[in-house]
Amino acid sequence: xxxxxQTPKFQVLKTGQSMTLQCAxxxxxxxxxxxxxxxGMGLRLIYYSASEGTxxxxxxxxxxxxxxxxxxxxxxxxxxxxxxxxxxxFCASNTQGRNTEAFFGQGTRLTVV
Amino acid sequence: AQSVSQHNHHVILSEAASLELGCNYSYGxxxxxxxxxxxxxxxxxxxxxxxxxxxxxxxxKGFEAEFIKSKFSFNLRxxxxxxxxxxxxxxxxxxxxxxxxxxxxQGTTLxxxx
Numbered sequence: 141x142x143x144x145x146q147t148p149k150f151q152v153l154k155t156g157q158s159m160t161l162q163c164a165x166x167x168x169x170x171x172x173x174x175x176x177x178x179x180g181m182g183l184r185l186i187y188y189s190a191s192e193g194t195x196x197x198x199x200x201x202x203x204x205x206x207x208x209x210x211x212x213x214x215x216x217x218x219x220x221x222x223x224x225x226x227x228x229x230f231c232a233s234n235t236q237g238r239n240t241e242a243f244f245g246q247g248t249r250l251t252v253v
Numbered sequence: 254a255q256s257v258s259q260h261n262h263h264v265i266l267s268e269a270a271s272l273e274l275g276c277n278y279s280y281g282x283x284x285x286x287x288x289x290x291x292x293x294x295x296x297x298x299x300x301x302x303x304x305x306x307x308x309x310x311x312x313x314k315g316f317e318a319e320f321i322k323s324k325f326s327f328n329l330r331x332x333x334x335x336x337x338x339x340x341x342x343x344x345x346x347x348x349x350x351x352x353x354x355x356x357x358x359q360g361t362t363l364x365x366x367x
Contacts, residue, residue: 171353182343182357190352234353239285239304242355244297
């Protein structure tokens with residue numbers, strides 16, 4: 141049972157380069173999320189998708205775009221990477237509704253030089 | 254804005270010592286509360302959760318947490334820590350949202366010395 145799978149696990153980008161982080165879940169969850177984790181700041185929500193076909197901004201959306209490709213997949217794109225986007229990125233999913241818990245992927249460690 | 258605060262940023266304990274990590278949340282309505290753990294190099298795993306009912310919640314690996322509504326707190330406890338509990342611990346709240354979005358605290362790094 142894979143749960144939430146993220147690719148790649150590690151990436152180094154030069155400033156200005158673009159890349160897409162991929163996320164897929166096999167738990168038939170409706171909602172998916174992208175968070176970034178920075179030292180001393182916990183995890184902050186970048187974007188989320190409450191259901192297939194919808195996406196909404198989170199706390200820190202600037203510099204990112206997302207695509208909910210289908211129910212399973214939710215990708216995060218950096219169009220022009222900046223050093224401030226150096227972080228660990230986590231994808232998560234859960235079922236729709238209030239009393240649910242989120243399941244997290246393994247994370248992508250991104251360094252922008 | 255709704256927030257979650259963790260008071261202890263870095264805790265160092267010896268094995269068998271008792272642990273209490275503080276967590277306060279700001280939203281005054283009905284909230285769901287969580288503690289997640291992140292072992293070195295791994296993803297976040299759920300330790301325990303509170304949705305409603307008994308305010309004393311038991312989780313995995315001997316952890317428990319107490320929801321005190323009057324104090325807006327959800328502190329994590331373990332009577333006797335082990336070296337394998339070395340990890341980063343995150344408190345999170347759903348706030349007023351019903352979309353599953355989480356508001357995380359800053360995290361607490363726990364180092365247990367053998």
